[in-house]
Amino acid sequence: xxxxxxxxxxxxxxxxxxxxxxxxxxxxxxxxxxxxxxxxxxxxxxxxxxxxxxxxxxxxxxxxxxxxxxx
Amino acid sequence: xxxxxxxxxxxxxxxxxxxxxxxxxxxxxxxxxxxxxxxxxxxxxxxxxxxxxxxxxxxxxxxxxxxxxxxxxxxxxxxxxxxxxxxxxxxxxxxxxxxxxxxxxxxxxxxxxxxxxxxxxxxxxxxxxxxxxxxxxxxxxxxxxxxxxxxxxxxxxxxxxxxxxxxxxxxxxxxxxxx
Numbered sequence: 063x064x065x066x067x068x069x070x071x072x073x074x075x076x077x078x079x080x081x082x083x084x085x086x087x088x089x090x091x092x093x094x095x096x097x098x099x100x101x102x103x104x105x106x107x108x109x110x111x112x113x114x115x116x117x118x119x120x121x122x123x124x125x126x127x128x129x130x131x132x133x
Numbered sequence: 134x135x136x137x138x139x140x141x142x143x144x145x146x147x148x149x150x151x152x153x154x155x156x157x158x159x160x161x162x163x164x165x166x167x168x169x170x171x172x173x174x175x176x177x178x179x180x181x182x183x184x185x186x187x188x189x190x191x192x193x194x195x196x197x198x199x200x201x202x203x204x205x206x207x208x209x210x211x212x213x214x215x216x217x218x219x220x221x222x223x224x225x226x227x228x229x230x231x232x233x234x235x236x237x238x239x240x241x242x243x244x245x246x247x248x249x250x251x252x253x254x255x256x257x258x259x260x261x262x263x264x265x266x267x268x269x270x271x272x273x274x275x276x277x278x279x280x281x282x283x284x285x286x287x288x289x290x291x292x293x294x295x296x297x298x299x300x301x302x303x304x305x306x307x308x309x310x311x312x
Contacts, residue, residue, distance in 0.1 A: 069166055072162065073162055076155055076158055076159075077155065079151075080151055080152065080155045083147075083151055084148060087147075087148055090140035090144045091140065091144050091145060092138055092139070095287055099280070099284070099287070102283075103279065104280065107152075107276045107280060110269060110276060111159060113269060114162075114266070117262055117265045117266050117269055118163060118266065120262055121262045121263070124254075124255070124259055125166070125169055125170055125173060128251050128255065132177060132248055
């Protein structure tokens, strides 16, 4: 059973932190390779992570409902 | 890119470590939740369902016995009343017992129906979610691995550049971009 903060919320927080760190790194790393990396790797990861978070949220809701109904 | 620069490989390697940590966390959450739902389904199917089926059989039996006792008691009361002879004055006790066992039987029926309903719902809604979690996990793993390799490659290029400029006697200019 998720605690005060479910896995979905933890991942949201962690993804937000990752993207903030990425944005912050621009002050010390700024070139075409960085832009390419963001376009080819990071943004697809972010998009996939957002879908994963939605799936986790749904599965957590289902688990909570089953536990409430059957225990 | 105009004004391209990178301070050193550490900034790239730091981000690589953060990315891998994120991937690890996402993998744990995705597989953890999917496995939890699978365990919950197994618990319902192989523990709760047989327990409540057995309970229902027992409670049905208790109810049928209580019902028989009540009907016998009713018959005795009626007989006593008709014969005006001393006999059983009331069947209230038996009726109370019958109602109690009926409630317990109905409770078991409801519980069983709830479990069967949830098993169907888990199969219908949970299975696709478990599959989705596995797909997200595999895809994130693959993408983060590729991204990690790319970051390491970029960091090495910056490192190599800095090594060359340090080896040269001229003071190093600011590192250009990694591209």
